[in-house]
Amino acid sequence: MKTAVSRPKIVDKFQSFREGFPALKAKTYLSICEKTILHDVVRENVDSFLDHLANASTDRHGHEGKVNSAREKFAQLVNAHPSSIAAIRNVSDGVNSIAWALPIGEHNNIVVSADAEHPNNLYPWLRLKRRGSELRLVKPLPDGAIDVDAMIDAIDHDTKIVSCASVTFAPGHRTNIHKLGEACRARDVFLLVDGVQSAGVLAHDFSAEPIDGFATSTSKALLGLYGFGFLYVSQKWIDRLEPAYLSRPAALMQTDDHSAMGSLDYELQPDARRFEVGSYNLAGAYAADASLQLLLDLGADAVEQRALQVAQLLNESISSLGLPAAVPSDGTAQSHIVTFGEIDAGGHGFSTNPIIERMSDHLTEAKVAHTIRRGQLRFGVHVYNNEDDITQTAAAIRDAIGQN
Template identity: 30%
Template sequence: MDWSAFRAQFPVASTWAFLDHAAVAPLPTPAVTALHDYAQSLAANGITAYREWFHRLTHVRGLAARLVNAPHADDVYFVPNTTHGIGVVAEGFPWTPGDNVVLAAEEYPSNQYPWMNLTHRGVEVRIVPSRGNRIAIDDVRVAMNDRTRVLTVSAVEFASGFRQDLDALGALCRERDVFFFVDAIQALGVFPIDVQRTPIDALAADGHKWLLGPEGAGIGFVRREWVERLHPIGVGANSVVSPWAFTTIDFRLKPHAGRWEGGAYNMPGITAFGASLELLLNAGTENVQRRVIELTDYLCDRATALGWIVFSSREENEKSGIVSLTHPTLPSDEVLSRCRAAGIAVNSRAGRVRVSPHAYNTEGELDRFLAAV
């Protein structure tokens, strides 16, 4: 695939060698245009144009459902951040004292603190340590017992870049009758997630990383059979079956994930997010994945030849768009400082350099990064 037309959609490429999509990604031109269009419409029309933008929101929901292959568009709901989607499950799950949740030790804090916050309800958090750069499914299995109710993992771990075998973990959860939650923020946009093939009960991801959208607009998914079993949180006017009947109080919640969209929508964010989704879906997630793997394989080969240590697993089914590196002599903060001065965006996590290129990046930009240090 010729990626030059795709790359032309990213103004950042004229200023930065931007290799930090695991943090906050730059917006592509279609998303910027969508933001401008919304702002201009709101300025010119106010509420009179709302129906047009609500139709746009419905369209974006359909794109998001297509992204994860949800059975129904209404199985997908919009979240202001990944934390909100985690809270939907953590706070809404029908816990009883003595239950436990299993998670990996290297999870991002947003996928640890909401579960730790359940101690007042008698819920134990069982933490699975990593084995070097990977999380072993056997260790997850050992951590489970007959009181395990939820397994929560990131599809791709934010610091190491380890990509989980979601199919195997989902099968384990089905075998143990355990709810399976996935923090998908470091995978969606590059690595396909199919909720009809993989037994994921719920997931969440803000759109500002690999999905190339603005912060504050992301998606959640809840499998239909769990909608009535999770206690709804954040309930508001949009949670009910007749959200436009403002003067009629009729507390019947929507029979799908839309019940978790309680308040006003982040309409500009969702509009721009939709433009980025269209860009990615038109490119093809499989094509994007293939290109990102090509780039990260190239980086690992070149870095190793120059004496860097590649911490991330590069096994075929474990590699991701995140590469965690250690320089032979320089600490990660010094590498980061030199790169920023040279117009190169990378990051530092767990004392290592984290490089995360997207499909529009080039081998030349990776060479530029290595040359800068």
């Protein structure tokens, strides 16, 4: 009885959230795995910052309050302490920060599943390889998922770090971070997670997940802007991490005055702030502060549950038309990303399979935002998507295959 009464209320909450996105009035947006869309409240918050700039009324300390507020809200979303979160630019910034802060020597190795990763979680490691460290590239499973067991097998006593995506950008499997993290913990290996595909849509609990570092931008499901993001670093590792770059925010200071010089015999911040470099992307902080509040109001677990429910519907609606999905429609590997077609039959924005190309054309014509990645037709669901979006999408696919 209780669920029957509360369920419509939850759906209403998602419906009113949906109404805040002007883009959704004109199109079906199933591409959060590519890029964010702006909610009115997020835009208003950024506008308020721009108004300050336009009126030359900048109060830098006041604006930086938004960085701290966004940091606190992200910490709340992932159940971490705010001091373990640094404000950064993007995934590349976070991954490179860790790559150069860890004491990785020539005798050490790094474990990555290169073929399953976005290039921005590979190039930082290629750079270290040039410096002399060994890079162990672990093959993904035939379906494109990260092979967690093979990653664990590749670890030995010289491994310093394992880096992997929480959800791959394509095909979109969710990685068993828990299993990988437990294995890393047991061997004192740093587990770094490229979390940009899951942050904001799938629930994280860093107090329970055995993660040492997590890098994300706010330019996807966190619904903020490009050029602003977060790096989580577990306190356990802080004393062993010496950032490659150093500027004022990373050093312990007696004053908030930005131009005041501290001691030449500086001390690093005792927490993740040692990874902050120079001035912040304040517009990004204003956006994130607002978008994180919206996500917190919806609740991380409710967001994940609803997004996975809609993703499942999308997966099953299109599979039932005879096109098997590349990622399971339930279970631990399911994510909000739903892909179709053979992996690597094509590349970024194109498929060698004419049926996928035809589907993509029909979807574009029907104003269904989607992408082709690694040759696969790719959709990304967020909590603003609903059953109507799936009906529209399935109708465009039926058109493409002549089933209408």
